[in-house]
Amino acid sequence: MKAALMYGPNDIRIEETEKPKCPQDGLIIKIMSVGLCGSDIRNLTTDSRKGNYPFIYGHEIVGYVDETGPDQTKYKVGDRLFLFPGTYCMECDECISGHSENCSNKEVSSLAGTGGFAQYVAVKGEKIRRGGIYEIPEDVSFDAASLGEPLTSVFACLENVKVGYPDTLVIIGAGPIGCFMAQLAKFRGAQKVIMLDLNDSRLEMAKKFGVDITVNSSKEDPIEAVKKLTDGKGADKVISATPVNATQTQSIHMVKKGGLVVFFGGVPKGSMTELDCNLIHYNNIWIKGHFGASYSQSKRAFQLAISPTFPTEKFITHILPLDKINEGIKLTRTGEAIKVVLHPWDE
Template sequence: MKAALMYGPNDIRVEETDKPLCPKDGLILKIMSVGLCGSDIRNLTTDSRKGNYPFIYGHEIVGFVDEIGEEQIKYKVGDRLFLFPGTYCMECDECISGHSENCSNTAVAKLAGTGGFAQYVAVSGEKIRRGGIYDIPDDVSFDAASLGEPLTSVFACLENVKVGYPDTLVIIGAGPIGCFMAQLAKIRGAQKVIMIDINEKRLEMAKQFGIDITVNSSDEDPIEAIKTLTGGKGAAKVISATPVNATQTQSIHMVKKGGLVVFFGGVPKGSMTELDCNLIHYNNIWIKGHFGASYSQSKRAFQLAISPAFPTEKFVTHILPLDKINEGIQLTKTGEAIKVVLHPWD
């Protein structure tokens, strides 16, 4: 089969490799669309495997069943499936407490995490039994269904922090995730959504997702801009959706007294964010970290992604063959693309 193999940082080669064997209690999924995620790009451009190469990334996987094992009875050849990368044991303390996204059973959590930048992926029987595989209706495109994965964490975040009317919400970062957040915030009833970024092209593209005001932080002080736009009070909620420590530092200066700040974007490992703790203390600012989604949230996010209420066609700006994965990475990094979806069979 054809696959995009990573041999090191920025060394991604599309070449022929062995098709995976079908597990006797599992299946082989023929991948029709796979989204290019920001975390994929971070992994592909750094020494993410610490020398353990080659490796196939890609986790926003949709396709149809190409082959089933002799002991597999749940699915049949031809079924259209969305493969959620998270898998939860539902037995550990984290799962039982309602935070299955933090499942401490690492063996279970890694059952279906990656391997999507290829024409086929094997799905084990244990993954099928544990769940996280959803049927794609016949009238929904594979490209649209692939957005079910990146939407999941956004869906969970906005639900967990109760974004809604009459919130003024500030989103720092106009990448795909920031755009998802803006659109979903409006669906949830946020009164005003303000987007901050340093890339004017990204900000212009983001305006179609219900954003009321954009702020280019390379042209003006974003903290002062938010204070001005909110009559000096600050926003009800601020989400830092970038991989940059500086935006986390800025975010607590943009939120109102008693407001909520969310650290959504992962920053470089080992890096430290400088915070004004007196400001946090005396202004009663709440800070929440966000990662992942529960099983319930992943299913509902997928249902939203394939529904008419969510304009998937606006988010997918580039559809490229797998051979052009490196072009897709550059389009995303420069801000020319909102969401790149790769087709392994084109």
């Protein structure tokens, strides 16, 4: 099969490699669409595997069942499936406490994490039994269904922090995740969405997704801009959706007294964020980290992604063959693309 193999930072090669073998109690998915995620780009452009290469990334996977093992009875060849990458044991302390996204059973949580930048991927029987595989209706495109995964964590975040009427919400980062956040915030009833970024073209595209006001942080002080736009009070909620420590530092200066700040974007491992703790203390600011989603949230996010009310066509700006994955990375990093979807079978 054809696959995009990573051999090191920024070294992604399209090669022929062995098709995975079908597990006795599992199946093989023929991948029809796979989204290019910001975390994929971060992994592909850094030494994410610490020298353990080659490796196939890609986790926004949708396709057909191509083959089933003799002991697998739930799905049949031809079924159209969405493969949620998270898998939870529902037995560890984290799962039982309601935070299954932090499942501590590493063997279970890694069952379906990656391997999507290829023409086929194997799914173990244990993944099928644990859950997180959803059937795609015949009238829904694979491209639309692939948005179910990136939408999941955004859906969970906004639900967990109760974004809704009459919130003024600041989103830092006008990438794909920031645009998903803006659209969902409007669905949930937020009254004003302010988007901050350094890239004018991204900010312009963000206006398509319910953003009311954009601020280019390279041209004006973002903290002063937010204060001015909120009559000096600050926003009800601020979400830092970038992989940058500086935006986390700025975020607590943009929120109102008693407001909520969410650190959504992962920053470089080992890096430290400088915070004004007196400001946090005396202004009663709450800070929440967000990662992942529960099974319930993943299923509802998938249902939203494939519903006619969700504007899939506005989010997917580029559809490319897998061979052009490096072009997709460049388009995303420069801000020309909101969401890139790759087709492993296109030439």
